[in-house]
Amino acid sequence: MKVVEENIKGEKGEIKLIPENLDDLWHLKFIIEPGDIVFALTKRVSESSDKLRSDKEKITVRIGIEVEKVEFQKFSNRLRVSGKIVAGVEDSGHHTINISVNKEISIIKERWKKEQIERIKKAIEASQRPEVIVITIEEGSAVIGVLREWGIEEIATINRSYGKGEGNYRSEFFAEILNLIRNIEFRYGVVAGPGFTKDDFLKFLKDREPEIAKVMVKADASSIGVRGFIEVLRRGVIDRIVGELRLSLEAEYMERLLAEISRDGKAVYGKDEVEKAMNYGAVEVLLIVDDYMLKERENWDVDGLMRAVEDSGGKVVILSSEFEPGKQLVSLGGIAALLRFQIQ
Numbered sequence: 001m002k003v004v005e006e007n008i009k010g011e012k013g014e015i016k017l018i019p020e021n022l023d024d025l026w027h028l029k030f031i032i033e034p035g036d037i038v039f040a041l042t043k044r045v046s047e048s049s050d051k052l053r054s055d056k057e058k059i060t061v062r063i064g065i066e067v068e069k070v071e072f073q074k075f076s077n078r079l080r081v082s083g084k085i086v087a088g089v090e091d092s093g094h095h096t097i098n099i100s101v102n103k104e105i106s107i108i109k110e111r112w113k114k115e116q117i118e119r120i121k122k123a124i125e126a127s128q129r130p131e132v133i134v135i136t137i138e139e140g141s142a143v144i145g146v147l148r149e150w151g152i153e154e155i156a157t158i159n160r161s162y163g164k165g166e167g168n169y170r171s172e173f174f175a176e177i178l179n180l181i182r183n184i185e186f187r188y189g190v191v192a193g194p195g196f197t198k199d200d201f202l203k204f205l206k207d208r209e210p211e212i213a214k215v216m217v218k219a220d221a222s223s224i225g226v227r228g229f230i231e232v233l234r235r236g237v238i239d240r241i242v243g244e245l246r247l248s249l250e251a252e253y254m255e256r257l258l259a260e261i262s263r264d265g266k267a268v269y270g271k272d273e274v275e276k277a278m279n280y281g282a283v284e285v286l287l288i289v290d291d292y293m294l295k296e297r298e299n300w301d302v303d304g305l306m307r308a309v310e311d312s313g314g315k316v317v318i319l320s321s322e323f324e325p326g327k328q329l330v331s332l333g334g335i336a337a338l339l340r341f342q343i344q
Contacts, residue, residue: 133184
């Protein structure tokens with residue numbers, strides 16, 4: 001994320017920025033909200049175009065819309081922001097701005113929330129981190145993912161049926177993985193999985209592509225796919241490569257939460273129980289899912305709760321709904337807390 005200009009007085013003001021990758025578009029989903037004014041260049045049908053023609057001429061104009069809906073489309077690499085036109089053209093109808101990577105936008109808010117400013121800062125920091133690929137592998141099967149800000153995105157699955165240790169077939173399996181990752185831009189990688197297949201694949205890489213092998217590290221995991229990705233995060237392998245990452249923190253907090261719940265310990269979940277714990281001053285870490293936070297803002301003062309937790313010396317952790325720890329928290333109501341002490 002690149003901030004071009006910032007003009008905020010108190011809590012009100014404008015930030016002009018450029019999303020630099022898909023992760024930045026995902027961040028903007030939680031920054032732009034209904035009621036904001038968003039300015040950007042967009043395509044509009046020219047007023048001089050013949051309304052009956054199918055090939056109507058489109059021109060580029062800069063318009064401002066009052067936001068009504070925000071939709072993140074990670075498969076088409078864009079963020080759709082829809083609302084009523086308030087500036088730029090005489091038409092006072094509705095329009096959808098498609099925000100893509102490297103497209104400059106301005107966001108004007110009556111009140112910038114602390115977590116929104118923090119999210120922009122984290123996006124700027126994240127853009128300076130190396131990109132990481134994670135290969136989870138076992139005999140005959142591999143699931144490959146790319147580390148995103150919202151989670152590890154699974155991008156490919158390879159399955160080959162052959163007997164263990166069958167030379168040519170095994171080499172073809174390894175070669176298929178290598179050919180795939182050659183087409184992915186990354187700076188570091190993790191090879192993880194059960195058994196010794198990961199070791200043999202790394203040896204294969206050293207023989208075939210020593211430059212790629214140099215940026216790969218090995219990690220143990222009891223399974224492949226999503227469960228393997230989570231194990232890699234929990235073991236801190238990626239942290240050792242690129243420093244502290246939010247996703248590994250999410251997995252760690254959810255593990256602690258579930259452990260405390262299982263023994264009826266220092267944890268609560270659900271809106272009512274969390275608010276009760278906050279009234280006692282017992283919340284050490286507030287865990288909340290990003291989608292839940294957005295939806296519930298219309299129903300109760302979620303931001304007030306988060307501020308109260310921070311004011312009391314607690315920590316607020318916003319989990320991604322796109323990743324497994326966040327999905328686990330959704331099943332518990334979307335909000336939970338780790339406590340300083342047990343409450344009745």
